[in-house]
Amino acid sequence: MNKSLANIIFTAFIFILFTAAALESLTFSRLAQFFPLYISIAGSVLSLIYLIKIIIEHVKQSSPEERHEQLQILKPLRYIGWILGYLLFIYVFGMLIATAVFLFVFLILESKMKVLSSVLSVAVMLVLITYLSAAINIAWPSSLLGF
């Protein structure tokens, strides 16, 4: 995606966010609303000014390099998917099982590690987090299956 266009879309999102927050703030009582309302109005005005500025700049861009500075989309999405998948696994199967499966599959598919190295790495990590949990009382996310 074109970076300049992505910046316009993101700024528009920020503008909508501030505007929605300002409208939501109006529903609060007087003492609860002053801070978020002022912040949101300031953010809304600034983001609108900046949005207009970058739209004008985008239209006026003469350099084709600038206009066509591309952003990676698919690659980041793939890794974001890995993270979301890991969290989903934790939610369903619990920390230990999810971590074992996630690490093993990731190390084989993405890191291209050998099976033995992957198994050993996963085992070390599981021992470490189990030890941490026991030694310094670290809590793990709860899961549907209760592990």
Next chain:
Amino acid sequence: MIQSAIDALFIVLDPARLGYMFLGISIGIVVGLLPGLSGTVGMALLLPFVFGLDPYIGMALLIGMIAVIHTGDTFPSILLGIPGTSGSQATIMDGFPLAQSGQASRAMGAAFFCSMVGGVIGGIALFLTIPIAEPLITSFSSPELFMLTMLGLSMAGMLAGKSVFKGVMAGLLGLLIGAVGSAPAVPEYRFTFGTLYLTQGISLPVVAIAIFAFPIIITMLTDRVTVSKTGELQNGVLHGIKDSIKNKYLVIRSAVVGVLIGFIPGLGGSVVDWIAYGFGKKTVKDNYFGEGDIRGVIAPESANNAKEGGSLVPTLLFGIPGSGTTAILLGGLTLMGLQAGPQMITTDLDVTLSIVWTLVLANVFGAALCIILIRPISKLSLIPGEKIVPFLLVLLVIGAYQSTMSWGDLVIFVIIGLLGYVMTVLDWPRPPLLIGFVLAMSAERYYWISIERYGWEWISNPLVIILAVLIVGLLSGGAIMKKFSKQVETKGGN
């Protein structure tokens, strides 16, 4: 007083007490090393063990741990660009670029040396301020505290980078995210959308980890790079220490800033490193802060350890905790049969002085231990991204979950993380967002109390005016200096 201090030193040097101090130091370094775990977690972990302990032993354990958390947290900040705790956020700004250029050892050598010096200065400040602490602390009421939060927020403007617009908007976004949860002035919840999790507000460690760690994780995977872009690790611990000695005045200045911020309960230690960083940026000539300037590591690292000495003054002498960590410390004092308050400088003076010595010694030993660990831990920066990231992700998920032990922490981790990633890709500065978030609650609370209690008269308070002048000076100083240096350049330096 001097004789009491010498007596307290001998008490602290008792082998059994030293052993407990080393145990505290070890735990403090581990807690600092693991992103997401804070001093509060460390204190909560140790608290059950101090019940009924000899106060000297108990304090050696607790203070030993507190003293070095901001030493150990430097490792992830420099090597991975992820804050170990909320006190090492600003270290990332220059520490991580230094690690990327293969100078991780140099950055850490400087950071640990400055942490040690800062910690010792904090201990000395605690010792020196014992007799004069009361007027100092009571001179800060809500208007002055509000102005101090404004001083912190002005740092957001300084860290805006190339686009002031983006920086200010990021800061406002941080303030807005900080407004989620209960309002300080009335019993009312804001922006919670009917969820129970958001009623407590969003927790700082989750935001700090997400905004910095998430983008780095994705970038390391997409670009398939190691942290050290040069692929090599230069020896530089001594170089870093020499850098710190060369910038001794910056070290001392930043440590003093740390102590002063620490004195003030309620401001929150999370902002001290940013304020020291901002001051450093404004006062150091020919700097290139944000691009791998070693002085950008020296300033925050000198301040965050020094802050601990300052924050113990209101905690021990007035029973006013400035943070979650010191609040639990107060509980620890009670468990050991002590009571925070003026008696800490009368009947329990020897305990207070032993705390000063523990703080000083723990900083020295903690920094020495970290310096020894630099070489093996620095090798992390040479591991390819796709091999280190999955393990890092597991630790980050566990770390983020510790904030409130709710799934909401992990959902927020992903949402703020995605926001941080988009901001990184589109060159929006992230530090202003974090500063805004950290100071949102204080800004609103102190503004409201000031208006309710003093009307608009508080604006004419002398300390408020001094702080306002300082803020204006800091904000305009850079522009004036830039203009002046341009004039000198144009005239050829004549």
